[in-house]
Amino acid sequence: MDPQLDSLKFDSNGLIPAIIQDGESGQVLMMAWMNRDALEKTVSTGKTHFFSRSRNKLWLKGESSGHIQTVKSIRTDCDRDVILIDVEQEGAACHDGYYSCFYREHQLGTDWKIIGEKVFEPEDVYKK
């Protein structure tokens, strides 16, 4: 039980967006959704947990890849309806093999440009 979490505003589906940032470099790594249970597990274990809307279940980030995130700090915004978490990232955040999920940049007059550098091959990490 953590009374601070009672002041947060979860949406009509019981979810709140969580922005994950590299606590050293400030690089934004990903955004995912947490329900109250995921946030409590994140606080109590010090490892990020999220709620998957497609699989309708709680998951520990890195449970299959080993790419866990260790929590350094948890902040909320003025409206208390978004969470910002500074982490130490094991491996890489993105399942596509990039350190950050935000590896595509908008370019005028052409297509999204890949600006990230691959740090692992997904088929090596997520093998059956």
Added chain:
Amino acid sequence: MDPQLDSLKFDSNGLIPAIIQDGESGQVLMMAWMNRDALEKTVSTGKTHFFSRSRNKLWLKGESSGHIQTVKSIRTDCDRDVILIDVEQEGAACHDGYYSCFYREHQLGTDWKIIGEKVFEPEDVYKK
């Protein structure tokens, strides 16, 4: 018309979350929602525009405070359902007077702690 925007996934309300980050320091300033129109205006003008869910209208960030955000880059994530924008922030991002909206930090066994420093007084900026 910008075909890159066609590949983005807006939610069932036609919205996509936009994370705004200080392009120099990497500090995350705010998260707000954009519809397609807000994103197109952000691209075409180089100033962030959002869609207000409470007022049901497009707004230019800084239209009343003067605290506009000049766009440095626009990225999207692996799922193409979140936008990350690096900006140069005029004044401060938060209407509560802090540079970043994320000015409250979670503390074990107590209440959210204010870690931000006020850079303006809201009553001076948002006077009638």
